Amino acid sequence: MRASRLISLVLLLQSRGEMTAAELAEELEVSERTVYRDVEALSAAGVPVYADRGPGGGYRLLGGYRTRLTGLTREEAEALFLAGLRGPAGDMGLADAVATAELKVRAALPSVLRDAPLRAGQRFHLDAPGWFGDATPPAPLRDLARAVWTDERVEIRYRRRDEEVARTVEPYGLVLKNGGWYLVARIGRGHRTYRVDRITEVAPTGGHFVRDEAFDLAEFWRESTAAFLRGMLRDEVTVRLSPAGLRSLRFHLDTHAVERAQEAARRPDADGWVTAVLPVESLDVAFTQLLGLGPEVEVLEPAGLRARMAEAAERAAKLYR
Structure with missing residues (x-):
């Protein structure tokens, strides 16, 4: 989803000329801190994003830079529209954001690739939940997704065996595995995994945390699941x-x-x-x-x-x- 957001950021600057971090954050529905990180990532990738400092300053693209995603092959363009996973995105309350991002990307595609989303949709449908399971997303999922996006520290109540415990956590990511959602969160110096359907309540604390940018969610999940299987x-x-x-x-x-x-x-x-x-x-x-x-x-x-x-x-x- 971050790839779609980065493309949306470039297209916003391309269409509007100059925008402040606050304006970009509001448009993309993320925090200003996330905008700063995204701009750094774009600069590192060679996109000429320039920052005007001081009151009234903002971000703009240098030298009339424009992108129409002309470097995409047909296979890449079609794969891009498979990556949205509208079902899981909808579960997290992000269906509108994904649809808007897809529209922006579609508008930027060259005419010869405009049929990419239609071709992908006609050929592939990703149904993540397992058979005979409840496809209804857990009630706390949207609140957790919002906290993950905004790096907001939250307090959760979690069912553990025959008791319910409270924990203040820093939500790093959400994982969908075989139809079940899992929260990966930092507590102290370590990370733990919680089944979202066992979380009974999510309450904001009003505070935010600084994310460890070296943390790799996919790698953590691979290592933790392998360790779980070895122990089981x-x-x-x-x-x-x-x-x-x-x-x-x-x-x-x-x-x-x-x-x-x-x-x-x-x-x-x-x-x-x-x-x-x-x-x-x-x-x-x-x-x-x-x-x-x-x-x-x-x-x-x-x-x-x-x-x-x-x-x-x-x-x-x-x-x-």
């Missing part, structure tokens, strides 16, 4: 899988287990079955998951889990005799 998948089971069991494994076990099985699939036995060591959350969870594969899986180790699977198979056989 504490046990291992050794199994034999039929070709049908290997194909169905992704519907029953974690992605890491599927990847292990796919690696083992390069070495099938004479019957086409593969032997793999699979990471699992616990042996109890593995028992439930592997039962779903029926006769397409054989547990080899540990012995206790193999015995439980054999007993379950015998009980099931008695029902059908």
